[in-house]
Structures are given as C-alpha cells and as structure tokens.
Amino acid sequence: MAGRAVTRTRFAPSPTGPLHLGHAYAALTAAALAEEGQFLLRIEDIDQTRCRPEWETALCDDLHWLGLNWPLPVMRQSGRLPAYRAALDRLGAMGLIYPCRCRRADITSALSAPQEGAAAIGPDGPVYPGTCRGRPMAGAGSQDAIRLDARRAFALLGEEEVGFHDDCVMPDTRHRLAAADFIDGIGDVVLARRGMGTSYHLSVVVDDAAQGITLVTRGKDLFDSTFIHVLLQRLLDLPTPLYHHHRLIRDAAGRRLAKRDDARAIRLYRAEGATPADIRRMVGLTG
Numbered sequence: 001m002a003g004r005a006v007t008r009t010r011f012a013p014s015p016t017g018p019l020h021l022g023h024a025y026a027a028l029t030a031a032a033l034a035e036e037g038q039f040l041l042r043i044e045d046i047d048q049t050r051c052r053p054e055w056e057t058a059l060c061d062d063l064h065w066l067g068l069n070w071p072l073p074v075m076r077q078s079g080r081l082p083a084y085r086a087a088l089d090r091l092g093a094m095g096l097i098y099p100c101r102c103r104r105a106d107i108t109s110a111l112s113a114p115q116e117g118a119a120a121i122g123p124d125g126p127v128y129p130g131t132c133r134g135r136p137m138a139g140a141g142s143q144d145a146i147r148l149d150a151r152r153a154f155a156l157l158g159e160e161e162v163g164f165h166d167d168c169v170m171p172d173t174r175h176r177l178a179a180a181d182f183i184d185g186i187g188d189v190v191l192a193r194r195g196m197g198t199s200y201h202l203s204v205v206v207d208d209a210a211q212g213i214t215l216v217t218r219g220k221d222l223f224d225s226t227f228i229h230v231l232l233q234r235l236l237d238l239p240t241p242l243y244h245h246h247r248l249i250r251d252a253a254g255r256r257l258a259k260r261d262d263a264r265a266i267r268l269y270r271a272e273g274a275t276p277a278d279i280r281r282m283v284g285l286t287g
Contacts, residue, residue, distance in 0.1 A: 007037035014044045015055035018265035019062045022249040025283040030217040041070040046077045062266045084198035099140035100132040100147045123225040127187035146192035154179040168244045177227045209238040217244045
C-alpha cells in the first residue's frame, strides 16, 4: 500500500526589514501544518533595491529562536532568474504576454478618463485598462513591464473559470472565479517588473512547483491573488497545491502589521526578555 503523501509547506519572507509578530504567526503556522512532512524556508529577494543580507541573517536568527528549522541550502529567488525567464518564454510562445510601457501615472490617467467610469480594484490595485495590449514582444524594451493577456489565457485554455480548494476558508468548497470576473476584476497582471525580470505572481508559482510545495500557507489578504496563481499553474502545466489562507495579525487599531511596524519586531521582544512561548501566546498560538 502506498504511504501517505508528505505535506511540504514553506515560509517565504523578503529580507527588507525585521520580522514582526505577523511573520512569526505565518512561519509557525506553516511549520505546524507540515506536521511530519517538511517545512522549507525560501528567500524572496527579487527586489534587490530593498533586500539586504543583514536582514536575511536577522530573520533566520529570529526563526531559529522561535524553534524553527529547515533543510539547506535555502532557495533564493535572486538565483532563479533563468527559471522565471523560461516560464515567460513559454507564455510568450503561446502568445499570452505583451510588453507594457505604462507608468503608474499613465494608468491612473487612463482610468480617470470620463468614458472609463469607476476603475475596478484587483489584488495589485486598479485593474489595468489594456493600453499596451497587442504590442508584440519583439518590441519589448528594458523599461517595459511584461503583462499577461488574461482574455487570451482563458481562451487558450478553453475554460470559463479558475478555482482552488482552501482548507481554512470553507474547506469543503472549491472557490471559483469566472473568467469574465477575472478579466474585469483582476485583469492583465504584471509577470515581470521593470529591472527585476519577474514578479511575485510568476516567481511564487514557479518556485512552489520547483520545491514540490503541497500546501501553500499565507494570509487572507492574498486570497484573491491565488486565482492568478492557479491560472498561471494551468498555463504552465504545473501542479496546483492546496491552500490555507490564515487570519492576519493586526495592531490595536485593527491594521494589518507591516515591516514598518518596528515596535512589534520580534527582535525587540527578544531584547525585552520575551520567550518563544510568549510570542506564541501573543499571536494566539498556545500549542
């Protein structure tokens, strides 16, 4: 009889500042859900203008202090640009991407035109109006972003929706988004940002597949982004893992914690004498 499939989870921080209580909750949750499987650390450092080696060292120290361990070597996105390029090339060969020269101000201006009406807000902000859609990849320049043509993507797949299962949010339900709602409410997302060669959406899909991640754990704020990732998995013929979108740790005013919230940095709690058990209690983990 075949053995039980191993659960493989990951925690994938960006080394752009100190880890805070929200990171602690996310990492501890991922490790706990791996059970007897494998918990991996991945460093998301594609934004080399903001990432710093000292922050990577500090975050690893904080995670070890919390009692977490992971196999080495650690995957770093900065070393995987060829893999992202290969994924882009595959999508390009299918005619599904195009270069975009629009800046944020251009997009805002286009969306504010009287004939456009109210702009839909997607996971990455206002839905792109398609100004550059149709530009050939042969004309792409170093200052262009690369976008996915969502309408063509669904047409190529011949599917009318995209969906996934989440074991945290209504676990017995397949969460579905119709193709028309994706096109109108999410739109042509950026797959490669200027000067980076990739984006969060593309790299996370390629890396989860490369690492054999079977359960993706992350905050509820990324729930809508998961529809993007599942669409990319379908286009690139990659497996779709299970998902677990957990609650967010918030401050007293109800705001989601960010890296600028240094007052809640794990390193400061450590300096004040807190123990790993104290951190667990602070984020509502008592086990």
